[in-house]
Amino acid sequence: MEDVKDVYISPLPESIYVKPFRLNYTQNGKEKNWDLLEVHDSVAIIVFNITRKVMIFVKQFRPAIYYNSIHPDDRQSKVIDTKKYPASLGIALEMCAGIIDKNKSVEQIAKEEVLEECGYDVPLDKLQRIISYRSGVGVQGSLQTFFYCEVTDDMKTEQGGGVDDEIIEVIEKTIPEIEEMVTSPGPISSPPSCLFALMWFLHYKAPSFTK
Template identity: 25%
Template structure:
């Protein structure tokens, strides 16, 4: 059902921090009659929130800071434990949450995965909040975090055992809705379950990129990726390269040189097909448009992306 709405008047009540409006409108009810109503709506823009988690340590990163509205409504200290979050401003949700994560927590994450979006207080606030999760590792730690001084932020970074965080929801120590939603998402989807079986890992790196099609440089790239695959294999997983499939198939199909019609038709699509059957991607080596596309596609599909061997769990 799509209700009929007619805006009668729009009045700005406050534009001090963000915009508070009084909206007067006519609303057509289900019986066909019209009713004039007035509501106040606070427009502070949209936001993004993220839960950082570490499978190996079984921990999550949260923050604690003073929130005046909670102090006004029963929170004796005004301090609130939350997942890292911020307003989009002019950024995309993904760019926003990467920026906020580094500013607030000191972790620089790139592989963020969107898990949903929601209106958080639809009776009075226009904001849509975009929800993300991301795996963090110690090598991603680039600074102390704590927020931005010019925005008057004073944020304490908390690294908590996942089980403790869930218990804090149960006993009321964590009362922030977005944080509770993300912790419950992590619990329901087993985000912190340790990897207990071999993963099928696609090795994504440069093949022709920046080689000028020099056979010696192409061979060096293949050697680099094969060495990465061997290391992954020795960690207990099943590595695969798109080149392992594509190159013999293209030769059998009649390809005679790099970049000919058969090469272009089969080379990149082979890796795309493989990706759908892989659990994760390991990005190695230097610049490569094709490898970066594999990473972006993997992230969009919610697959794990490793950028360092230290991120890969060792099973063997």
């Protein structure tokens, strides 16, 4: 996962994942504009293993985090010095998640993501839909739907770790470790949606597992 080299920055060609554009509008009689990104909506799933009372996370290299760990002066280099800026700077700990890029229900996409990333085969009726919210409201405003599911060791398969060229490591944390994570002064390499989901879990679900 941390074997990253030959890092350099280039202009963005046409992409199937992000589309930059400018929105022009008039507000209170004044002409304005805002630069935006069109991206896919997504799902995110909290996966809690009730056999061993551990939360299932995914760890992966996130180029956006890595890029923002590089000093602006060094971003101008033809090739980024990976000794000065090792790949570990871009490692994130997140919930299981994925974009909605198939003509399927959000529940079906969530089920597939849990299987592909975490290796658990979760029945559709065991996926609890919690809430949908807007993420990246400054530049994208895409919709993410948050699910919760409980799994057992018996539901574990040989899958997991991502598909195609994804490199994902499955990480388990106990409830005390989750509490420590959300109260840490940081910085934490986890998105706000993950921390929100963990706080939700600690408030609504964790008490039943800690009695």
